[in-house]
Amino acid sequence: MKNLLEVENLKVNFRTKKERLRAVRGISFSLKKGETLCIVGESGCGKSITSLSIIGLLPSNGEIAEGSIKLDGNELLGKTENELEIMRGNEISMIFQEPMTALNPTFTIGFQLREPLMIHKKMSKKEATKKSIELLEKVGIPNPVEKLRQFPHELSGGMRQRVMIAMALACEPSLLLADEPTTALDVTIQAQILELMDELKRQMGMGVVFVTHDMGVVAEIADRVMVMYAGEVVEIGDVDRIFNHPQHPYTKGLLGAVPNVDDEEHHLNIIPGSMPNLDDEISGCRFHPRCPYAMDICRKKNPTTFQVTSSHQSKCWLQEVTDVDRLHTTS
Amino acid sequence: MLTDSTPLLETNKLKKYYPIKGGLFKKTIGNVKAVQNVSFQIYEGETLGVVGESGCGKSTLGRTILGLEKSTGGSISFRGKTIHHLSESKLKKFKKDMQMVFQDPFASLNPRQRIGDALEEVFVIHTNLNKSERKKRVLLLLKEVGLKEEHYRRYPHEFSGGQRQRIGIARAIALNPSLIVCDEAVSALDVSVQAQVIKLLKDLQEKYKLTYMFISHDLGVVKHMCDRVLVMYLGTMVELGSSEQIYRNPLHPYTKALLSAIPRPVPGRKKNRVKMQGDIPSASNYPNGCPFHTRCPLAQDRCRTIVPEWREVEEGHFVACHEV
Numbered sequence: 001m002k003n004l005l006e007v008e009n010l011k012v013n014f015r016t017k018k019e020r021l022r023a024v025r026g027i028s029f030s031l032k033k034g035e036t037l038c039i040v041g042e043s044g045c046g047k048s049i050t051s052l053s054i055i056g057l058l059p060s061n062g063e064i065a066e067g068s069i070k071l072d073g074n075e076l077l078g079k080t081e082n083e084l085e086i087m088r089g090n091e092i093s094m095i096f097q098e099p100m101t102a103l104n105p106t107f108t109i110g111f112q113l114r115e116p117l118m119i120h121k122k123m124s125k126k127e128a129t130k131k132s133i134e135l136l137e138k139v140g141i142p143n144p145v146e147k148l149r150q151f152p153h154e155l156s157g158g159m160r161q162r163v164m165i166a167m168a169l170a171c172e173p174s175l176l177l178a179d180e181p182t183t184a185l186d187v188t189i190q191a192q193i194l195e196l197m198d199e200l201k202r203q204m205g206m207g208v209v210f211v212t213h214d215m216g217v218v219a220e221i222a223d224r225v226m227v228m229y230a231g232e233v234v235e236i237g238d239v240d241r242i243f244n245h246p247q248h249p250y251t252k253g254l255l256g257a258v259p260n261v262d263d264e265e266h267h268l269n270i271i272p273g274s275m276p277n278l279d280d281e282i283s284g285c286r287f288h289p290r291c292p293y294a295m296d297i298c299r300k301k302n303p304t305t306f307q308v309t310s311s312h313q314s315k316c317w318l319q320e321v322t323d324v325d326r327l328h329t330t331s
Numbered sequence: 332m333l334t335d336s337t338p339l340l341e342t343n344k345l346k347k348y349y350p351i352k353g354g355l356f357k358k359t360i361g362n363v364k365a366v367q368n369v370s371f372q373i374y375e376g377e378t379l380g381v382v383g384e385s386g387c388g389k390s391t392l393g394r395t396i397l398g399l400e401k402s403t404g405g406s407i408s409f410r411g412k413t414i415h416h417l418s419e420s421k422l423k424k425f426k427k428d429m430q431m432v433f434q435d436p437f438a439s440l441n442p443r444q445r446i447g448d449a450l451e452e453v454f455v456i457h458t459n460l461n462k463s464e465r466k467k468r469v470l471l472l473l474k475e476v477g478l479k480e481e482h483y484r485r486y487p488h489e490f491s492g493g494q495r496q497r498i499g500i501a502r503a504i505a506l507n508p509s510l511i512v513c514d515e516a517v518s519a520l521d522v523s524v525q526a527q528v529i530k531l532l533k534d535l536q537e538k539y540k541l542t543y544m545f546i547s548h549d550l551g552v553v554k555h556m557c558d559r560v561l562v563m564y565l566g567t568m569v570e571l572g573s574s575e576q577i578y579r580n581p582l583h584p585y586t587k588a589l590l591s592a593i594p595r596p597v598p599g600r601k602k603n604r605v606k607m608q609g610d611i612p613s614a615s616n617y618p619n620g621c622p623f624h625t626r627c628p629l630a631q632d633r634c635r636t637i638v639p640e641w642r643e644v645e646e647g648h649f650v651a652c653h654e655v
């Protein structure tokens with residue numbers, strides 16, 4: 001199947017008073033229609049910056065230094081703010097952790113749902129109202145007609161999140177970006193929202209890029225998983241490969257550090273040390289100071305991205321060793 | 332566990348209400364019942380988990396126990412002595428023995444004060460140690476929580492989330508307390524950092540025979556930390572038991588729903604979710620009868636009118652539900 005989204009060698013920098021910080025250091029990935037890609041990793045690894053780059057909403061001191069981002073084959077980098085504005089909400093939508101970043105406190109829910117439909121889809125007010133009610137029903141909001149007259153602050157956190165999802169889906173985008181949309185919610189509400197998103201994705205066949213730091217959420221909704229560490233993609237693969245046959249030492253460490261309610265053993269894996277800062281230049285592999293498998297080459301050369309299977313990649317020298325082992329055992 | 336020994340801490344029908352003001356003259360028109368008739372014991376050396384969703388009253392419970400909030404009713408006793416009615420000055424000697432670790436310990440730190448000085452202040456207030464003795468103690472503390480001597484001279488903003496939490500823990504253990512209330516102490520941390528801090532808390536517990544009340548919305552973390560678990564919903568206790576009882580054999584429909592809602596790090600796992608309707612009711616329309624009846628899949632007529640009794644269904648396992 002053709003790729004919906006293709007990101008190639010994306011590099012994002014931030015200008016600060018002192019220097020240029022390299023937040024995203026040349027990452028590549030793709031997404032098919034109807035697929036959910038989870039971007040996972042710890043705070044500051046560049047998950048949000050990656051998704052904000054796609055929709056053209058980087059903070060003002062951020063810049064895309066290199067790379068290409070294609071949606072349906074069309075290059076997005078280099079588009080004018082005007083062109084991007086038309087795409088946002090129409091072909092690409094985004095939902096956030098805090099719904100109030102997307103909702104305007106001074107307008108009713110009805111106004112905020114209608115407006116994009118009238119602008120992007122050229123609907124009449126009446127048509128847009130009808131569609132708004134349908135959308136609210138679709139995201140499981142009771143008494144939608146009444147909700148149209150309410151303001152965001154009159155709703156609970158879970159309901160606001162649903163409204164934001166309804167808004168994001170209003171124009172039936174082909175790509176939905178979701179940045180930690182359930183992180184601030186209680187687990188029982190999170191479960192409802194995740195189910196809803198999965199259901200809607202199925203119905204509408206859109207591609208979803210879902211940013212999260214929660215491995216449980218990843219297992220639940222991802223088709224593919226991309227693990228990031230310190231501005232780089234360290235591993236990418238199908239969800240069962242990542243959970244059942246993780247290759248990169250950081251992925252393994254991350255999986256082992258998650259407290260599991262079903263685990264009788266009570267054993268938590270500890271990754272020593274801490275995440276590097278953006279301005280820490282680390283020789284070789286950026287994970288080597290914390291990696292239990294670090295070899296000489298790891299301190300000297302940044303690993304290349306190895307193909308583990310046709311759809312599974314790991315950026316780690318161990319992979320080369322295994323390849324060589326494989327050669328030796330087969331020869 | 333020795334259930335016949337005196338508990339380190341005990342509450343009996345503890346209540347904490349906040350008035351709801353309204354109307355023209357801002358009169359009290361009702362109460363938010365943040366904590367309602369909560370009775371439990373914590374024994375020396377154990378970790379009691381308190382779990383529930385936002386607004387269930389778990390933080391208020393912790394703060395009320397430590398005297399940071401004045402209780403509305405019921406009693407609190409520490410080592411057999413009732414403490415909830417004590418004046419601030421009499422409470423001081425107990426407060427030394429009971430400390431708290433918050434989600435963001437930095438909210439309470441002065442950004443212009445070095446960490447060493449901030450930690451030293453604890454000893455200035457509570458001990459007669461001289462300057463050099465105090466500094467020695469602070470350096471020991473830093474080491475104890477896995478920080479370095481050089482951190483003594485650093486300012487709050489120079490620390491990462493995990494290091495901040497270590498400082499919060501250093502402050503809490505400074506005066507050798509017996510009880511530490513941890514309120515979402517590891518919730519804001521990344522998993523790898525979280526695992527490190529959990530290990531630190533466990534190591535300190537073993538070394539100093541600490542007793543923890545561990546408040547968290549994360550049932551995975553609670554499972555790793557706790558000997559017993561109290562589940563709260565809308566200010567009331569719904570279930571209490573050993574970790575084993577709660578996780579292996581949850582009885583209350585809310586506990587079951589909560590456990591089944593946790594996303595498991597296992598792809599393709601068949602989801603057997605307990606279906607639960609709607610949102611947590613707001614404080615202003617508190618349900619009659621069983622507080623959970625508006626969302627409970629098993630709710631019957633009597634649940635809407637009669638408050639279920641708190642019963643012991645097997646040794647040490649308590650539940651409040653008509654249908655159990």
Ligand SMILES: Nc1ncnc2c1ncn2[C@@H]1O[C@H](COP(=O)(O)OP(=O)(O)OP(=O)(O)O)[C@@H](O)[C@H]1O
Binds near residue numbers: 015047049050062
């Ligand atoms: N406006 C900015 N100026 C300078 N640095 C920035 C700016 N915005 C983000 N960064 C840095 O870029 C890096 C990547 O940030 P990003 O927000 O993508 O992280 P993240 O993976 O989403 O983390 P989290 O899990 O905390 O949301 C971080 O180190 C962050 O501090």
Ligand code: SF4
Binds near residue numbers: 248291294315
């Ligand atoms: S390249 Fe080396 S240091 Fe980096 S993750 Fe692989 S083994 Fe560890």
Ligand code: SF4
Binds near residue numbers: 625
């Ligand atoms: S008492 Fe009734 S409503 Fe409450 S939890 Fe039990 S079955 Fe559900």
Ligand SMILES: [Mg+2]
Binds near residue numbers: 047048049
């Ligand atoms: Mg982010």
